[in-house]
Amino acid sequence: MGETLFIAHRMPFPPERGDKIRSHHLLKALAALGPVHVATFAETAADYAAEPYLAEMAASHVLVARPRRLAWSGLKALVTGKPVSLTAFASDRLAQWIAETLRDRPIDTVFVFSGQMGQYIPFGFQGRVIVDLCDVDSAKFEAYGASRRGPRAWVDRRECRLLRAEEARLGHLADATLLVSEAEVALFKARTDRPPRCVVALGNGIDTAFFDPRGAAPQPELAASAKPNLLFTGQMDYAPNVAAVERMARAIMPIIRQRAPAVQFHVVGRAPTAAVRALQGVNGTRVWGEVPDVRPFLAAADVVVAPLAIARGVQNKVLEAMAMARPVVLTPEAATGIGGSDPEHYAIGDSDAALADRVLTLLADRQQAAAMGVSARRFVVAHKGWAAALAPLADLVGHAPRVRDAA
Template sequence: MSEVLFLAHRIPFPPDRGDKIRSCHVLRHIAGLAPVHVACFADDEGDMAHEPDLAAVAASHCLVRRSRSLKIAALEALASGKPVSLTAFADKRISAYVAKVLATRPISAIYVFSGQMAQYVPTDFAGRVVMDFVDVDSAKFESYAGQARFPLAHLYAREARLLSRFESDVARRVNASLLVTPEEAALFRQRLLPGADPAVLALGNGIDTGFFDPEGMPLAPELEGQGPHITFTGQMDYPPNIAAVELFAQAVMPQIRAVFPQARFNVVGRAPTLAVRALEGVHGTRVTGAVIDVRPWLAGADMVVAPLTIARGVQNKVLEAMAMARPVLATPEAATGIPARDGQELVVANGAEALAKAALSLLHDKVRAGTIGQSARSFVVEKCGWAGVLAPLAGLLGLAGPEGSRAAA
């Protein structure tokens, strides 16, 4: 029986952030098709505590606690001429595990989640390789470089340049390169170096609409009283999320509070940086830090916002809020890859003035806001289930499909 090697830059458990949500569902889907062996990293002891969850899915696994600091990785990368992203995830224990699994198990396919892990795929591997880039990391670092100052701007530009070459090289060697949206796939093709003509496909993100269901969901107690409540959810040490909440708290909330003096902006997510914590109390902003369950915060929101100016791929935070039947106000960047209709299943606005105007319109018209929220849930239930989204994986990996016949490669 064919088996699969699954490589991920972060343990897929718990699925409580964007990359883990995708990798967790992909891993579980592949495990339903064939035995799967997993090599991945843990960021901290919290990640390590979820090793039993990994063991319950994987036929075998190697979980390595990543200890190399970003500063050390950057110095090593500068000395070696490699991207920092690769150096930070280089580990002999992962290499040894990969070599052992390939030598002792009937591995017919390798699924690589995130570009950092492509360095572990042997150049002489004869089976199929599917590279899930998710989004275009080199383009992300280009965006960072355009907004940063020296010396960070220089380091980001270097990372973008080196990663772009690496992405092209990897795309040439694998059977399929996956990106999370058609727009991201098109951008990836445009950035490939001359001579590269690989298979580049879009494989979207889904949503667990059974878990994210507003029916019977209690509201977060903190949302009782003052309002209306406007909520942002996300990992709060991620630079695009930081920039998004700073924009909304500092430039949009004053306009909203001029009309709704008791309006609150709830920033919900773990690992808030000092810059995010400094927003506490600014124009009605509340910074929660990590919460046990994000759903009560979504259920109690009058509106959920995603004011990102840098965004790669499908924003899980948007799909989650839509599944919870909340009206979502998003920038064009945050709405990319979600084929919902502006004004019907979500609202799109660009810039502080437009965001404030759209937010006030929704807050004034609760009937319209409720209709958009219900339409949003109907949209994700119909079109964004994980089973349908991940159905192409059997064919891409050359594994037997649900009917028992071997899927076409």
């Protein structure tokens, strides 16, 4: 292959949240195949601090500050008729750098990470185009629109409709459209009335050497407690995660504590919203916020929970817990794309009462819980490493691009 232009909506360093973990490993794999030029956005001081790592991996790069002006993006979206998700990531500077790179470098592959960045695919480009949608974003906004009321519901329904059209456009334009699981592939195909060229499931992986129970001592305070500890990890300003921990604290924990009053629920993850912080002390809930390393908390957890009602793609938080040999209780939605089976590798509950019952069963039978954790790690090591997950990538970028008309 020649050179690749990699366009991502977030800086692929540091790899400390789901989308950045995936983009990081994709970039790493592409860089092993040939020179890669990266165009991406920075949002935090940590993004800028990690720029030397990006510079070391990329042949060239541009890192553009993305202002957090959601209200302005929304107004611009209304005026232009575009999704807010696109206007929020629109940048003249990024577009100019992309145009100059295509002019000056022998780019034969444009790799777009996340549908928001499809707007930067150059008009008339005759090389290979690969779009990694990760999951079907329009379906997420459809679920939001169905669960909310008032103006916000209208905005979500509008976003769903416009993103659905954009996803169909990208599927028709790209030589290959990637999604994180076969379930997402099926959903994508079912939601588009414009036939996609080629749709491929390319799963997420996990760094099983890093997420290894032998490499992390349990968090001291949790380890010293005689009380059973439940744990949820994730980006805590992400709406499905917020809804999940509210559900756990306010609906599931009361059921659990009726039979086991000492059980504690810990929420670990950066940027907790006001709604998440308000859970502090509710039914044994403790909100920790961002921590330097999530592994000690995983190592100390008796059970990891993922009571997600909206879960697109594959949940990295579940893979991380399984790699750390923790028993996991989760919803059917959170189990999608993980593989494995219930009850060997995890425990599924399809209601608040069922989730509570699965947690209580594991707390009462520590031998069963430990066996589940061991089986979970064994499964992840065998099937969910990044090398195995991204093995098809070389073939995808090695195929000759088709001759395309303008899209």
